[in-house]
Amino acid sequence: MTLLVGVPDSGMLARLHPLAPAGVELLVWRLGDDPIDRRFDLLVLPYMIPAGDLDRLRGQRATVVQAQMLGYDGVAAHLPPGHLYCNAVDVHEAATGELALALILASQRGIPEFVRAAGSGTFAHERYPGLALQRVVVLGAGGVGREVAHRLVPFDVELVRVARTARSDELGEVLAWSALREVLPTADIVVVTVPLDDSTRGLVDDDFLALLAPGALLVNVARGPVVDTEALTRAVVAGRVRAALDVTDPEPLPADHPLWSAPGALISPHVGGDVGSMSRRMDRLTLAQIERLAAGRDPLNVVLRS
Template sequence: MERRLIIALPDEEIARRLCGLPGGVRIIVWDLGDPAPDVAIDLLVLRYMIPAAELRGLAAVSVTVAQSQTLGFDGVSEALPAGIVYCNAVDVHEASTGELALALILASQRGIGEAVTAQPRGEWAHAQHPGLAGKTVLLIGVGGVGREIESRLAPFDARIVRVGRSARTDARGEVHGMHSLGALLPGADIVVLAVPLVGDTHHLVDAGFLGLLRPGALVVNVARGGVVDTAALVDWLGAGRGRAAVDVTDPEPLPADHPLWTLPGVIVTPHLGGHTDAMAGRVDRVVLEQVRRMRAGEPPLNPVLGG
């Protein structure tokens, strides 16, 4: 016999989109604010980009599965109450983040930022820029986001060198291990960061990492801000040794007076990675699959913590 499920959704918009859920499923709207519901919640869909610290409030509520709308889960393990299964949003943001990574690379390589800056001045800033063809792109991270970035780079006649947690060969070819970074960084024209923020990737990009790059190299971060030592990046950029295009920062949001905003050769976007008009439909599909699994007594989709 199928169970009657109680699902908590973060806002009325997603509740309207999912109003066609099968019978036996009760929807409540709750975004972790007060008052807390007095019922046991089978599936809690968290609001997009919720600070991990807010999850501590779930200790006073009965929740079986918490479904995130984001892919990363840095900081969650410290805040998630015991007994709750936390699932991330696999197959929601990877393609959109791949699009943005390519956009940041092309904008940086083709001088789009400089052209946009010159436009309000009516300045015809004609100049030669490096392009992408023939360049070596060091792609650090070969998970879902990394694969989408690689697929989008493939038609641009660039040499893609992939780096993962360990050295191996997969269907797409060679993956170098993290231990090879010291040998690979000097040959990179562009470094793209697409790794999760975990213990050994915190400040992966530090002064030593940046010091190995050739002059004028481009660092693109679509991972998490904490993967980069921001102070080291600012020093490297300020010395005119390279360029950066970052969608994520540490701290985030980036303060208005932070030097990254005004350093030359830098593009900053406000964590736009997966946030496109395709996101809602992808989130809905994940929620529907979680409901199907719960009704069938199957394990949840994409559990990463808890349980």
Template sequence: MSITVSLPGTALRDALGAMPDGVDLLEWDLSGPPPAEHIDIVVPPYMDTLGRLGALSGVTTRLVQSQSIGYDGVEDALPPGIVFANAASVHETSTAELAVALILASQRGIPDFVRAADRGEWAPKRHASLADRTVLLVGVGGVGRAVLERLIPFEVNVVRVARTARDDETGRIHAIDDLPSLLPDADIVVIGVPLSPDTEHLVDAAFLAAMSDGALLVNVSRGSVVDTEALLAELSSGRLRAALDVTDPEPLPDGHPLYTAPNMLLSPHVGGATTAMMPRMAKLLRDQIERMLRGDEPRNVVLRS
């Protein structure tokens, strides 16, 4: 059996290394016509993918393997008859690293220290610890689990929330309906849910109003999970703090008020943008190729258009 795989560029090709016999690699970033009438596995580009998925209508394929975990908007952009897999297992670790980095930097005042150093000032100040804080983790999927694993050594009290209440090997998971009673006791709230009609603007004015004075909101999921105007109102009053890797709109246009909002730490959607990405993406793709060669079902299928 032989299969054809299209890759969007040379970086992933280099990371894949030697392929088994019968695997033909092509280069296609979906910006032009397909290089073949049939491609067994199509890997779209990592960024700016939605606008290119229409190119799949010009090719038959057995699997489209995304390089992202999130797939909001993909269903509407896919031509019919497509099997679409996300990149679960690729970005969770790096995204969790960034979430913890944003928490630590915000708690310990790192942005203020950096700005003071840029001005040539020695500006010591006592800040809040991460130790002994209550962290409310909203979302217990792959990213949420990775964040939890990294928070536990910091001696925090982690409270978890998911769509439905249940227990697992690490304890109780509360239902999302419990948020109003849980938010007032949280020092830090980490958002790690996928974007869906149910989670769009989950963090709205009422959600933010329920957070305690001085609490920190951390969003590493999707920008539209948070109501930007409601968050800006709380930041401008000085009541809440925020650390965001994702925003709505995204990218932020020049001069957007989030850039200059007080108590804000902003990173430009780089949760998965680390050196870990390509080796892990290559590992996932090799597994998908080997599965197809064996006649097994692919991993991580999230859509069938």
């Protein structure tokens, strides 16, 4: 029996074609294309699509829908019935951890200020906090949180991790969520890596920010709505805290939003997982899904069944 696999572009088709096992037919099908009169056994979605785009799957039969994103907030409201939806575990975590470290180092060593000063030929020598000996609180101990923590360990930091439930792993102790109010006032840096759901939406609000020590750095590599943008803007513009954000709410921020130019704010354009190795990791995951489906096994990383 032939396994029909849809991919979103000719590049993925060209990469996978020589690697796919016998009995697999690869076909480019994009969201919005006319439905075909066959059921895809596996359909890979484009990268960085809004959840609402999944409405365009209506009329096209597919057994397994494979996303290229890790987060899946909003998907349940738009995924048509009859699909298994899989997220992209092990595709973006390492790269997002890498970016979190880059944002921390840039903020802690004054790189944005140096770059701005260089534009006017100014030698802007200042002392910044640095990263060594800083107390870094990582919120979330899932895939991204682990990758962030692993990258911080060699930098001689005091690492504190907080998650929904207390536990221990290869990096040591993870504190329960109930410890958050106790640890936030002691943090030099707070890195947010939690998924977006009803319990984390607006987590970083006025009360959260009021607990942070003056000058603390908030890093968000999770989802924009985890942070109350108005509350964060007030705190950053007032000079109470600093921020390094790969995600915002809304995204992108309006061109005249005060966070773009606020001292102490650094914003990257949601590039956490978008690196050159992403395609190779996504190809590897797609091939693993093909092998499992061809063997009659359940796919990896199923997060929704519509």
